[in-house]
Amino acid sequence: WLPLALAQTDPLPSWNEGPARQAIVDFVAAVATEGGPDYVAPGDRIATFDNDGTLWSEQPVYVQLAFALDRVRALAADHPEWKDAEPFRSVLAGDLNAVVASGKKGLAEIMAATHAGMSTDAFEQVVADWIATASNPRTGMLYTAMIYQPMLELIDYLKANEFEVFIVSGGGIEFMRAWTERTYGIPPQNVVGSSIRLEYVETDTGPVIMRLAELNFIDDGPGKPVGIQSHIGKRPIAAFGNSDGDFQMLEWTTSGSGRRLGMIVHHDDAEREVAYDRDSPVGRLDKAMDAAPAEGWLLISMKDDWKTVFPGR
Amino acid sequence: WLPLALAQTDPLPSWNEGPARQAIVDFVAAVATEGGPDYVAPGDRIATFDNDGTLWSEQPVYVQLAFALDRVRALAADHPEWKDAEPFRSVLAGDLNAVVASGKKGLAEIMAATHAGMSTDAFEQVVADWIATASNPRTGMLYTAMIYQPMLELIDYLKANEFEVFIVSGGGIEFMRAWTERTYGIPPQNVVGSSIRLEYVETDTGPVIMRLAELNFIDDGPGKPVGIQSHIGKRPIAAFGNSDGDFQMLEWTTSGSGRRLGMIVHHDDAEREVAYDRDSPVGRLDKAMDAAPAEGWLLISMKDDWKTVFPGR
Ligand SMILES: [Ca+2]
Ligand SMILES: [Ca+2]
Structure with a gap:
């Protein structure tokens, strides 16, 4: 009875039946089926997620x-x-x-x-203190409550199928690391982001690592595959984004050989979140939406594909 | 009978009884004992290893x-x-x-x-092809056979106790990643090293990441804590090195609060490997050896602490 019981537990309860959900389930089954034509060894099951607009809300401002x-x-x-x-x-x-x-x-x-x-x-302490109480000016909800329940389920579903999950974001790497483990279950070492230069400094009370006012790396657009190579050293087999800043990450992921999955969260739900794409200064989705059909990238409709948007709502 | 059987399986069979082995076993027991004063949650059990001279031989040249x-x-x-x-x-x-x-x-x-x-x-292919047959000019052994059996056991022992193990080396990150998983069981995403700049390039046959002739980061000396912060985002609780290039990594690790372990592989075995320290141009160990007693860093004597040096020998 155990396999049956497991099969009856829906790993993606906040997803409606539809092409997006089906693509995810089919992909995971394909790469996790030993002996199948699309099998990928667990160590190579790398999945990367953009953060702003893909895992949590980015409107009205990042x-x-x-x-x-x-x-x-x-x-x-x-x-x-x-x-x-x-x-x-x-x-x-x-x-x-x-x-x-x-x-x-x-x-x-x-x-x-x-x-x-x-x-x-x-810096970690400042961010942790701030994020504990900071809230979205439009909704009054904590920023960490405006995360997407279906994406949390997707992360857990991938992990349960022996994927290693990384955040790959244009946001600051240490800004994110202060809260991603508690919020998404993604630990600091699995967070890739933009960075300023760091310097090791000995002080009277012991060594510290200082944050310098000097840009080190921009993990956006063509920087995302570079950040992936630098931090992970393997090409992902699945990538999830929501804007043109994810174009190259999606391209790098899905142009690899073997079965691949590239998906784009489309903010088309004005009622439950915010509807925006081509004309938004924040999270503009234009070039990547045009390229999606030919590249085989699937759009996730927040309106149609998600039963729930935010946890507990 | 199971706990007893487990207890009877020595996880460090190539280590002689002595202060080095004892320090390792005591440390692991302390941080892994739930409810104990030195307990560390599995997610924070980060251990970092230098590579050249710590996991494999570095003489006569890197x-x-x-x-x-x-x-x-x-x-x-x-x-x-x-x-x-x-x-x-x-x-x-x-x-x-x-x-x-x-x-x-x-x-x-x-x-x-x-x-x-x-x-x-x-580049990965070139390195993989080369390392498959390249051998040490002095011994005729494959470079990948001149790895230290006791350190392999230590890595496995730490992993079995829910540590996450990283290489943090002055060597090239992508040079190492081509073979560390096969050789040490440490995958690419757990390798931190020096790097040149990378660039994402679209070509007629798809995107590639090109390696540019421009230095990006030197992961040595004070660069090691910076590389650790950048890639891992957590301070290690245990670090293993063999030269002055590991000074700051050891210092950063052992100056953290709570129980810590810093160890230095001392190349004092002229018979089974090479004996060198203060005067060697390769892997000089001088300042870190002087600082070791006050800092609480323990030397590992290859001669006295290791039953075996290389696997199968
Ligand atoms: Ca985004
Ligand atoms: Ca070394």
Whole structure:
């Protein structure tokens, strides 16, 4: 009776029957069936997931940007000079348009002021403290509650079938590592992301690793396959994204030989989340959606394919 | 009778009784005993191993340098200009002293000519083909046979006690990844090393990741804790090295709070391997040996602590 009981436990209860769910189940069965034509040894069952917009909500602004702006506010008392200096003045005045208008230079200054100049341990603590209470301005929900229940089930389903699951995100690697294990069950060593340069420094109270205000690596677009190669050293057989920033990760994954799976979370559910794609400044999905049919990438419709969006809702 | 049978199976049969073996067994028991004062959750049982001189022999020259020199010879027919250009002329003439005299600039040229300008897949194949037959000039043994049996047992012992084991080496990350899984049972994603820059390139026959002739990261000395933070994102609780290049990795590991283990393989066995430490240009062990007593790092004597050095010998 045991196999029957196992078979009756649906590993993907938040997914509706449909082509997306079917593609996942068929793919996993194919690569996990020993002796089958598509069999892949467990050690090579590598699956990579984008984070923003694929595992959690990214609207109205990336959570890490919300963190940076909150940090400017929290640190403002120690920086009286910010009252008269852009882009900080606009952040403190709540003028997000002016912050955006400050461009890459302004954003780099905000990142340097909020993400660098401290040890990795100190930064981890700051992020962990912030994420414990920070909430989405639109919904009032904790950011860590606005994760996608169907994707959590997918991660667990892959792990149960001896996949090793990685996050591969344009977001900051240490920003994510502070909470991904608790939130998704994905530990720090399985998180790949953008990074600033680190330096090992001996101090009177022992060594620390300092975060320098210098960009090290951008894990987005063509950077994603490079980040994958650098951190994992194996080509994934399955990849999940939601925007054009995932184009090359999907391409690198599905152009390998043997059976592959590439899927794109399509934000088409205005009622339960936010509907956006080609015209969104955050998480734009345009080129990858055009390429999907020819590349064999399947869209996941949040509206049609998901019974539930957020856990417990 | 099962616990007794398990207890009777020595997990470290190639280790002699003595302080090194005892320190390992005591440490593992301490961190793996639930409810004990030194207990560490399995997810935080991170152990890092240097490679050259810690897991395999590094004398008379680093294996990766032997690979580079062999590649120059193999590629010479396609590069007639090398006959008249240093450092290649000296490599082809077998004049290793002149190669060494060419310094960092010469070595960088050799590395660029042999390690870059090809895809990651092509490089992996070249390394795999080479390591399958390449042998140590002094012993005639395959390089992959000159690995340390006691360290293999240690890796397996740690894994059996729910440690996650990583290589953290000054050697090239992709040079190692081509053979570490087969040789040590350590997969590519658990290998941290020095790297050159990578670039994702679309070609007519699909995408490739190209290896550029540009240094990206040196995973040695103070680079080791940085490589650990970048790839693992957790501080190890145990680290194993053999030279001054491991000083900061040992320091970073053992200066963390809670129970820690730092050990140094001491090459003091001229009969079964090679005896060297303070004066060796390859794998110099000087500053770390001086610091060991105060830092609580234990030396592993190859001569006294190891029953066997190489597998099957
Ligand atoms: Ca995204
Ligand atoms: Ca070494």
